[in-house]
Amino acid sequence: MSDNKGVFITGAASGIGLAAARLFAERGWSVAAADIDGALLRERLHGQPGIAATLQCDIADSEAVEAAMAAAEAATGGLGAVVANAGIHIRNSVCGITDAELDRITDINIKGSVYTLRAAARLLVAARRGGAVVLTASDQAFIGKPGNFGYGLTKGAIAQMTRTAALELAPHGVRVNAVCPGTVDTAMVDKIFENASAAGGGSVDAMWAEERALFPLGRTCTPREVAQAIYFLAAEATFSTGALLKTDGGLTAG
Ligand SMILES: NC(=O)c1ccc[n+]([C@@H]2O[C@H](COP(=O)([O-])OP(=O)(O)OC[C@H]3O[C@@H](n4cnc5c(N)ncnc54)[C@H](O)[C@@H]3O)[C@@H](O)[C@H]2O)c1
Incomplete structure (x- = not known):
């Protein structure tokens, strides 16, 4: 478990990421918030207590993610947690998904999550300080939903990268978990x-x-309820790694 209380959060201009940025800040963490929409991010978080940096960053650009992670490390005084939350939704079916839709959703949701996870893993392992990564999957890591073909496949991939990364990083004291929200x-x-x-x-x-x-x-679900689950996995669930924490109001229990 890292003693560092810096956190890097992607997709922090809106919804779950914004709620997470506010919750970590309330609880005394130093937050580096990132989003592709730099203007909205600054409007909502710049200058707020606990917000150390607002960073414009497209998670589908691996070099931009590496640069933002380094900036977050410097601005927060040292990262103890990374929240790979940014993602998009596109409605489509197995027959209807276009090549362009498939590229876009995998570039952002899968590759963007990998770039964030990889940059976090490299930094935390090199720093030898332990730490935690939390990814945002979905109830669609467990169930199929018609009309969500492309989106669902990316959330299944996030669940799988969580498990393997958890095993690879456990010897370094770095925990990797995911939240799996129902509709928020x-x-x-x-x-x-x-x-x-x-x-x-x-x-x-x-x-x-x-x-x-x-x-x-x-x-x-409210964004705050998912943020609470993210915070729990990042800061309190010190013996949890490779876990997929459902915040789905019981949807996938049946
Ligand atoms: N809302 C839901 O019902 C729900 C359910 C399960 C999972 N999720 C997941 O939660 C995460 C956050 O979603 P949300 O509901 O808060 O959505 P949202 O649209 O309110 O917020 C997403 C944020 O991510 C940013 N973003 C989009 N593409 C980006 C990119 N390429 N690089 C950096 N930032 C980017 C957006 O600008 C936005 O600020 C996503 O991964 C989503 O798939 C959402």
């Missing part, structure tokens, strides 16, 4: 429903109501 109230889902509504699928409110009814707990 974020801009990502708003956009999916807005697109479906524009294509004639009914009202956005009706889609949210239908979504909430899917979950045994009778509602969808």
